[in-house]
Structure formats: C-alpha cells, structure tokens
Amino acid sequence: MFIATFGIFGMHDIVQIGVFLLALILLTPPLGAFMAKAVNGERNFLTPVLGGLEKWLYKICRIDPDCEMDWKSYLSAVIAFSLVGLVVLWLLQVTQAYLPLNPQHLPNVSWDLAFNTAVSFMTNTNWQSYAGETTLSYFVQMAGLTVHNFVSAAGGMAVLLALIRGITRKSTEGLGNFWADLVRMTLYVLLPLSVILALILVGQGTVQTLSGYAHATTLEGQKQVIAIGPAASQIAIKQLGTNGGGFFNTNSTHPFENPTPITNFFEMLSILLIASASVYTYGKMVGSPRQGWVIWGVMLAVFCVMLGVSLYSEYNFHPPYVSTPSMEGKETRFGVTNSILWETATTVTSNGSVNSMHDSLTPLSGLVALVNMMYGEVIFGGIGSGLASMLLFVLLTVFIAGLMVGRTPEYLGKKIEAYEVKMSVIGVLAPGVAILIFTAIASVTKVGLSALNNGGPHGLSEILYAFTSCAANNGSAFAGLSTNTVFYNITQGIDMLIGRFVPIVAYLAVAGSLANKKSVPPSAGTFPTDTALFGFLLIGVIIIVAALTFFPVLALGPIVEHFLMLAGKTF
Amino acid sequence: MKKHIWDSMKMLLAMTVLTGIIYPLAMTGIAQIVFPKQANGSMIRINGKLVGSSLIGQNFASDKYFWPRPSAVNYNPLPSGASNYGPTSDTLKELVEMRRNNFIRLNGLPSNTQVPPDMLYASGSGLDPDISPKAAELQIDRVAHARHFDAKEKRELVRLVKSHLEGPQLGFLGEPRVNVLMLNLALDTLGVTRK
Structure with a gap:
C-alpha cells in the first residue's frame, strides 16, 4: 500500500548524490574567482555595499591594511589574536550567569569545560563537550561562539593567503597583512553567505528567536520543555566556516538545527563550498588554474572513494540479528544516504x-x-x-x-x-x-x-x-x-x-x-x-x-x- | 607582540559587535518579520494551549495513537541526545530484539513481520518527529481497534494516514515519512467529527 523505504541503495540515492556534487562543481569557479578578488582587496560587486564598512573597521582599529608583515610578524598576529580570543571566550562562559540574554538562567560554565570549549572554537575545531541547550546562554552562543565561527574560519583563510603569497612572490619578506585578510574574508565572503543560508534555514523551520524555552503539554498530557534560541544565524556560519559546533547538543540531527531535507542539502553543500572554492582561488592566484584543478581533482577523487566505501559498508554490513541497514542515530527524514554523504x-x-x-x-x-x-x-x-x-x-x-x-x-x-x-x-x-x-x-x-x-x-x-x-x-x-x-x-x-x-x-x-x-x-x-x-x-x-x-x-x-x-x- | 595583542583586542571587539551582535540580531529581526511561525519553533496551539512543535517529536504510549520512534532521551529536549551504541553493543542488540518483539506483539502482527528499522533503532536527536510510511502502515490496525472503528471509519483512517505521507522534498531530496504528531492531531479530529 505504501512505498517501501530504507535498505536498498537505488536511483533515488544516486540522484541525490549526483545533484549534490554537481552543485558543488558548478559553484566552485564563480565563488573561487570572487574570493580571489575579494580577499586580496580588489574591487568586487560587494565593494559598493561593504567597502565603507571595511575602511571604517581599519580606521577604528587603527590598522594600516597595506602594511606588509613578514612571516614572523604574521605568525605573532595570528597567535596574539587567537590568545585574546581564547581568554575572552573563556571569560564569557565562566561569567555567563551575570551577562544578559540568559532566559533559562543557566549557571556559569565550569573552568575546564569553558577551557575546552574556548580552545575548541578558537582553533576552528568546535568539539562539543557542552550540550548547547542546557549549558550555554544565548549571549555566549552569539557573542562568543558565533564570533569565533567567523574569525577562526577567516583566520584559517588568512594563513592560506600568506602561504600562497609566499609561493607567488619573489625576493621579499612581505606576506600580506593578517588584519586585512581577516576582515576581508569575514566581510565579503563569510558574512554574505551566512545571511543567505540563515534565511533559507529559518524559512524551513530552523529557530531564530531570543525568547526563552517553550513549555508544552503533549497530547498525552506530559510536560515538554522545548529548547529554542537564536540558532539559524549560528548554524549558517557553523556550516560555512568548517566549524561544526552545534547550537543544540545533537547538532544537525536536531530538527530545529536541520529541519528538512532541503536544509540538509544546503547545510551539506556549505560544508564543502568555501574549501572547494578556495582551491580555485589558489589556481587563480598562482596564475595557473590547472594547478588548482589538479589539486581539486585529487580532493574530489579521494572524496568519492571514501564516500563509496562508507555507503557500501552501511548498506551491506550489519550484525546478524537484523536484516536491514541500521537506523540507530539516524533521522527518518535523512535516511541512510544523506547521513553517509x-x-x-x-x-x-x-x-x-x-x-x-x-x-x-x-x-x-x-x-x-x-x-x-x-x-x-x-x-x-x-x-x-x-x-x-x-x-x-x-x-x-x-x-x-x-x-x-x-x-x-x-x-x-x-x-x-x-x-x-x-x-x-x-x-x-x-x-x-x-x-x-x-x-x-x-x-x-x-x-x-x-x-x-x-x-x-x-x-x-x-x-x-x-x-x-x-x-x-x-x-x-x-x-x-x-x-x-x-x-x-x-x-x-x-x-x-x-x-x-x-x-x-x-x-x-x-x-x-x-x-x-x-x-x-x-x-x-x-x-x-x-x-x-x-x-x-x-x-x-x-x-x-x-x-x-x-x-x-x-x-x-x-x-x-x-x-x-x-x-x-x-x- | 605587544602591539599585536592590542590590535587583537580592538579587532576582536569590532568583530564581536559585527558578527556576534549585529548579525544575529539582524537575522532575528528579519526572521521574526518574514517567517514568524518557523523562527519561533513551528509551535502548535490548540485552543490557545501549546501542545508541542510540528518539528519536535513527542511520546505516545497509548494504543489510540500512532507511536514515534524509540528515543534515547524519551523525547525530552533538555538536552537532545542519542544512544551512541555501536553495532557490536550488547545493550543495542537487546534493545533491538525487545523493540521488535514488542512492536509485533502490541500491533498484533504476524511474528515474521519485517519491522522497519526506524522502529527498531533510536534516532540521532532523540526528537525525530517522523516515522517511515511502513511503520505507520503497520500501526493502522491497532489504532483502529483501540478506537473501535468500523470498516468505513478504518478506510477513513487509511486515507488520513496516506494524506499525511510526505514524499521527498522537491521530488528527490530526503526520505518519505509521516509526521507522528501531525497525524495524531488529525486522528483526534477524525474521532470528534465521528461523534
């Protein structure tokens, strides 16, 4: 009477993977070309909108974006920025009870968990020893975690830019300016993409509110406290910035973090998008797109092989006490293929x-x-x-x-x-x-x-x-x-x-x-x-x-x- | 280094204001205007009382309702959670065998019924709102029986379940599924119109 589901890898799965890879391939050159301009301070289509803000940021921070740094100076700027970020993020967590936007009155985070989380977000790792909905206030999620989602990603890009400049420049000490790289990557690439993704997510059901948790009485009369919060804005950059630290404990399995197959598609695409595009950017910056495409081809080839092995294992191997692929830890709306992809x-x-x-x-x-x-x-x-x-x-x-x-x-x-x-x-x-x-x-x-x-x-x-x-x-x-x-x-x-x-x-x-x-x-x-x-x-x-x-x-x-x-x- | 520390503090402050305060608040503002229902959690109110969210699964134990998937946190969202049992876990094996037996016995199904895996295994979030179409189908007899439906009413019930079947989004994304809470809400109104 109903269509069968789960268990067999078929055309439906191949189409989903195919469309995903196609979208990635099609978006890589235009975004890569745009990034090559934007992160190097060249005029691009967003300059009329964001150029003024960029200049203003340099002005209030009293930074000369054209001041070249040698590798040691660049490194010390990276380390100084990371260190300051680490300390501030740790402080925000251990004092969150005294800070605003904490509608659930969550207590201060313990010193060691705060250390782990601060290091985790500052290093672009985003390991979750914390459970977002029962540990962190909205303020820490926004002004702490979200900020590091942006700057740790931009910082990673900055270091890559320095390395590329090392390859392309001759007989010089200068590798560019860390602050300019950080600001441009954040402003022109991460922020606009995050705004777009966040809106797609909210439209599909990802929450974005400052209200406290909702108290429901279920159909069978039980109490259910439903955790909500300003999630979409953080999830967007968490996916785009190769961060990954969830707003909620169970990350993007949570229906408020990843409500539908459409959000799943865009969140998944965002995971690879900028990293993939930056290989194209590399080809552009070294003056030979082929150099970029060879590396990109290596990445895609390894990706496809690994995906194939994982899908094969998940569809074909299971303990003898069952006869179907496992759905343990998987969500119904995503099924096996989307989980493995x-x-x-x-x-x-x-x-x-x-x-x-x-x-x-x-x-x-x-x-x-x-x-x-x-x-x-x-x-x-x-x-x-x-x-x-x-x-x-x-x-x-x-x-x-x-x-x-x-x-x-x-x-x-x-x-x-x-x-x-x-x-x-x-x-x-x-x-x-x-x-x-x-x-x-x-x-x-x-x-x-x-x-x-x-x-x-x-x-x-x-x-x-x-x-x-x-x-x-x-x-x-x-x-x-x-x-x-x-x-x-x-x-x-x-x-x-x-x-x-x-x-x-x-x-x-x-x-x-x-x-x-x-x-x-x-x-x-x-x-x-x-x-x-x-x-x-x-x-x-x-x-x-x-x-x-x-x-x-x-x-x-x-x-x-x-x-x-x-x-x-x-x- | 000292200058870099000083610059870092200014830069972090600027970035915090921009990406940590202006950006999330702006997104909240836009979301609340453009998508107020979704942004606040797709909540469902009946006669002004909050009964849950269409995106968050909830417990159903009564025979009169369709049952959701097993949940490692018993559908308590504070915090969401999974079992994290691996495929060689003793406990998982016992749980799966128990769930299979219970599902077959409580739904009055033949003992060789292939129980769909979503009813054997707990979800990743512990809050999965959906079950597979097959899992819904296998519960129809039990629900109809518990509600004392006659043949005509049972046909209505089948139609109701079919109308709650969601296919892949855009025709190709994701898996077919049935939202348990939405189905059960509709089921209650089916009972009301009958009387």
Whole structure:
C-alpha cells in the first residue's frame, strides 16, 4: 500500500548524490574567482555595499591594511589574536550567569569545560563537550561562539593567503597583512553567505528567536520543555566556516538545527563550498588554474572513494540479528544516504557537524570518518588550513619526485630545499603524533577508560576518534564517550592546540622561506605539477603517510570490530 | 607582540559587535518579520494551549495513537541526545530484539513481520518527529481497534494516514515519512467529527 523505504541503495540515492556534487562543481569557479578578488582587496560587486564598512573597521582599529608583515610578524598576529580570543571566550562562559540574554538562567560554565570549549572554537575545531541547550546562554552562543565561527574560519583563510603569497612572490619578506585578510574574508565572503543560508534555514523551520524555552503539554498530557534560541544565524556560519559546533547538543540531527531535507542539502553543500572554492582561488592566484584543478581533482577523487566505501559498508554490513541497514542515530527524514554523504563531507573537511551519530555507524563507515581526519583534513579540509596542509603534501610530493629523478625539486618556480621539506614534515606529522600519544594515554588509564560508552574494539575507536577529531580540528565525535571531565577537557584542549598551531607555524615558515627566494624559470628537468600523473603521486603520498602512521591502531579498532560484528559478537 | 595583542583586542571587539551582535540580531529581526511561525519553533496551539512543535517529536504510549520512534532521551529536549551504541553493543542488540518483539506483539502482527528499522533503532536527536510510511502502515490496525472503528471509519483512517505521507522534498531530496504528531492531531479530529 505504501512505498517501501530504507535498505536498498537505488536511483533515488544516486540522484541525490549526483545533484549534490554537481552543485558543488558548478559553484566552485564563480565563488573561487570572487574570493580571489575579494580577499586580496580588489574591487568586487560587494565593494559598493561593504567597502565603507571595511575602511571604517581599519580606521577604528587603527590598522594600516597595506602594511606588509613578514612571516614572523604574521605568525605573532595570528597567535596574539587567537590568545585574546581564547581568554575572552573563556571569560564569557565562566561569567555567563551575570551577562544578559540568559532566559533559562543557566549557571556559569565550569573552568575546564569553558577551557575546552574556548580552545575548541578558537582553533576552528568546535568539539562539543557542552550540550548547547542546557549549558550555554544565548549571549555566549552569539557573542562568543558565533564570533569565533567567523574569525577562526577567516583566520584559517588568512594563513592560506600568506602561504600562497609566499609561493607567488619573489625576493621579499612581505606576506600580506593578517588584519586585512581577516576582515576581508569575514566581510565579503563569510558574512554574505551566512545571511543567505540563515534565511533559507529559518524559512524551513530552523529557530531564530531570543525568547526563552517553550513549555508544552503533549497530547498525552506530559510536560515538554522545548529548547529554542537564536540558532539559524549560528548554524549558517557553523556550516560555512568548517566549524561544526552545534547550537543544540545533537547538532544537525536536531530538527530545529536541520529541519528538512532541503536544509540538509544546503547545510551539506556549505560544508564543502568555501574549501572547494578556495582551491580555485589558489589556481587563480598562482596564475595557473590547472594547478588548482589538479589539486581539486585529487580532493574530489579521494572524496568519492571514501564516500563509496562508507555507503557500501552501511548498506551491506550489519550484525546478524537484523536484516536491514541500521537506523540507530539516524533521522527518518535523512535516511541512510544523506547521513553517509554528510558523514563523509564533514570529516574530509574540518567541519565536524553531524546529521547522524557516527558512534552508531558500521565499523567501516566509522573507519572512513577516522581516515578522512587522519589525512590531516586535506581533502577540501578546513577553510584555508585544509588547502594549506594539502600544499605541504604537494611540497613533499615534489620533493619525493625530485629524489626519484635525481633533480633539485622545484614548485611553481621555487626551489624546494631542506628547510621547506623539514617544515612540511613537521606540519604533516605533528597532529598524528599528538593523536597517538593521547590515545595511548587514555587507553591505559582509568580516567581515560571510565568515559567509554561501548566495550570491545569499539571502545578503542571511541577514544581514537576523540583525539583524532581534536587534532584534526574536526570536532565531530563518537559521542558516546563522556568527555566532559577534567582529563578529557584538558588533554583534548592541548590536542586541539597542537593540531591547529604546529601546522600554522609550518605554513608560515615555509611561506616566509619561499617568499625570500628568487624564481627559477621551468626547464626540461622540472617535474610538471599540473598533470594527472602528479595527481596520482600526490594521492599516493597522502595515503602512505596516513596509512603508515595509523594502520596499526585502525586494525585494532574498526577493522577488527568489522569482523567481530559480522560474526555476531557483542560486548 | 605587544602591539599585536592590542590590535587583537580592538579587532576582536569590532568583530564581536559585527558578527556576534549585529548579525544575529539582524537575522532575528528579519526572521521574526518574514517567517514568524518557523523562527519561533513551528509551535502548535490548540485552543490557545501549546501542545508541542510540528518539528519536535513527542511520546505516545497509548494504543489510540500512532507511536514515534524509540528515543534515547524519551523525547525530552533538555538536552537532545542519542544512544551512541555501536553495532557490536550488547545493550543495542537487546534493545533491538525487545523493540521488535514488542512492536509485533502490541500491533498484533504476524511474528515474521519485517519491522522497519526506524522502529527498531533510536534516532540521532532523540526528537525525530517522523516515522517511515511502513511503520505507520503497520500501526493502522491497532489504532483502529483501540478506537473501535468500523470498516468505513478504518478506510477513513487509511486515507488520513496516506494524506499525511510526505514524499521527498522537491521530488528527490530526503526520505518519505509521516509526521507522528501531525497525524495524531488529525486522528483526534477524525474521532470528534465521528461523534
């Protein structure tokens, strides 16, 4: 009598994925081209509207946007801004009871949770140890979290711009001005897109109000307190800025955060949009769109493979006691395909928002999420930071290719020497080292193990996921792990700081060194970096680095769990 | 560094005013004017009394109503939550088997009925307002029986359920579903007109 639902992957699912990828591909060039103009201070179609505001911001902050910074000065501006942001956000949380817009009279946040959340938003991670609707006041959500959603994304983009300028400029110290990059990215890119997305969301049912929670009496006479708040404005930038920290505890599974398949589509698109467009921006800025498209192609190829593996696992593997794909942690309106498409998008970028609970996915789908983050968020990745990390991989690939053919490696006319390679290796490996050390500590200590929600190998996956997510500045979770403890709040805070700032030091050090160099014209011995061959080499390097670093722990977690699940073993 | 700290404070303040106060307040203003119902939570009032939100699921235990999906937080939105049980969890296995048996027994279904997975597994938010069309279909007999419907009334009930079936949005986005609260509200009015 009714149409069947769930369980079988069919045309309906292929169409949804196809339309999604098509929309991403079509929007990438125009947005990328616009960003290349806007973030570099060139005149664009928004200048008549926002140009005055931009100038006014420089004026009241007494900043000269044309004052060039060398790499150390740029780095110190990034760190100073992050530090100030961290302190202020921490203070807002621990004093929220005395601040306005707190209709539920929520108490001050504990010092360690406030530290975790402050680090989390400042580093663009947006790990949620907090439950928005029962922990944070509207004021903290707006003036604290929303602000950091903007500036941490803009800060990531700024660092990428500095790295690109290092590649394109010759014999100079200057990498641009951090404040100008920050302001332009926020004003011309993030803010307008957020306004559009927020309006789409509200139209579909996402809440946007300053009223207190609603008290309902259900049809069966029970009391239900319905949490609401100024959510749409925050969710828009949370999706666009690869942030991912939810207004509500369950993030974009919550019907007020993601009410319909339409909002789901736009929220999902927003996860990848700017990161994807910034690869096009890169091609434009280095004067060769092909350079950008090769990197973009690598990203899309890896994305599609990871998506395919995760879908295959979720549709085909399940414990013997059921005969259909699992709907645990999934919402009816999204079903399996949209949940897995979101899962892949949110973990390849450093977004970390969720529309289904990753903890309840099949082991190989969980593995896909883990591996996506273990690449170091280079498949589209976080805004700015994703492509910047990818460029470190590009330098390593150029170096390895150079070793193979016995020539001095060069990239876009710049010689790649020991210093750049060392810095790239540090930037690429630091998060991995942090992940493994912290996971090891948590796996053998009582305080680490007491947070577990699942036994057996899945327990190890929960811990591994938490530290991977933090070091990759992702923020999604195997949310069964109860991380709101002093141990996890602090270790994860450190993990996030390492994952954000060690790579940033590497990007900027490489940028400074490259900017200083002369440009050498390409010769017959130059290994071309705008070909499919280079793309394959790049994929190889990325996979080898992630696989060698993490294969043992993945074998002990999700891989062994996969076989135990098929055998019907439970814990 | 000192200058950078000073500049940071000014810049953070400016950004806070712009993106943390003006932006959310402006969006709130626009939302309240253009989409007042949605912006305030798509609330449903009956005779002035708030009975819930069409987007937030609520508990139904009585045989006279269609039942929602299992919820890890028992449909209490403070805070929303999921079970987070993995596929090799003992507890999940027990829960699924219990839910399957209960669903079959309480709906008077043949013991080999394939219970749709949305009725076996808890949702991600714990507040999922929807169930699958199949899950609604399998409950029709029980609801009709509990409400002492005759054959004609039961046909009306089937029509009612069908009219509450939402297909994919724009014809291709998302899964077909039935909003439980909206269906149950309509079900109550069906009873009233009958009397």
